Amino acid sequence: NAGVTQTPKFQVLKTGQSMTLQCAQDMNHEYMSWYRQDPGMGLRLIHYSVGAGITDQGEVPNGYNVSRSTTEDFPLRLLSAAPSQTSVYFCASSSSWRNAEAFFGQGTRLTVV
Amino acid sequence: AQTVTQSQPEMSVQEAETVTLSCTYDTSESNYYLFWYKQPPSRQMILVIRQEAYKQQNATENRFSVNFQKAAKSFSLKISDSQLGDTAMYFCAHWAIQGAQKLVFGQGTRLTINP
Numbered sequence: 095n096a097g098v099t100q101t102p103k104f105q106v107l108k109t110g111q112s113m114t115l116q117c118a119q120d121m122n123h124e125y126m127s128w129y130r131q132d133p134g135m136g137l138r139l140i141h142y143s144v145g146a147g148i149t150d151q152g153e154v155p156n157g158y159n160v161s162r163s164t165t166e167d168f169p170l171r172l173l174s175a176a177p178s179q180t181s182v183y184f185c186a187s188s189s190s191w192r193n194a195e196a197f198f199g200q201g202t203r204l205t206v207v
Numbered sequence: 208a209q210t211v212t213q214s215q216p217e218m219s220v221q222e223a224e225t226v227t228l229s230c231t232y233d234t235s236e237s238n239y240y241l242f243w244y245k246q247p248p249s250r251q252m253i254l255v256i257r258q259e260a261y262k263q264q265n266a267t268e269n270r271f272s273v274n275f276q277k278a279a280k281s282f283s284l285k286i287s288d289s290q291l292g293d294t295a296m297y298f299c300a301h302w303a304i305q306g307a308q309k310l311v312f313g314q315g316t317r318l319t320i321n322p
Contacts, residue, residue, distance in 0.1 A: 127309070134216070136312035138300055152309060175293065186310070195242075196310055198252035 096120045100185050100199030107175040107206045115170040115202050117185030125188040126168040127196070130154065130181040137184060143168055175206045208302050209234045216305035220289055221321050227274075228241075228284045228316050230299030238304045241275065243284045246296040246315075255297070258282065294320045 127142035139152030143162040159171040186196040220226045243255040301311040
């Protein structure tokens, strides 16, 4: 059972570079989301989607872009990486926004130098 | 807006002891879920226990139980007979069934179980 798959697991970027964090789920879940985890701050919501073609901003959306062209995939794009985006990123999915039990990917540790 | 507060950044107990992690939250919603997630050193987020706000009975999952005080907006996690494998970060989280459509996390409590 694959569940939620995130790639890559680790990434180092130079300031100003762009990249895409991939997230795919095989559970036919409607709801997908991206979080970043920073020490002492828990997980904070970046963007979320309640279905294909629908996305919305979370708590910390600046510097990130998302799209949801299929139910399975929800990539997160860093447009121009900054050191403040050094963090651990998690993708999560739920069967619907009414069923909050979230399944998480294994996370991506991103370092921007 | 919903907020979740975990006031204990770190805790440490001996193996086989009972430990309680605290969580308070603030919400204007009447219908919501509360969760405890565990994050071991592997970084994987694992659901420990879930409580639906409209249910008065406290949720239990084997050695894990919660004390849900809706009026006080308190949601503590009790771990009985603690094991070395319980060593992890623990996050409390809130989900409003209507409105915000997002999982709001507390800051986390780092729990260490000592042999």
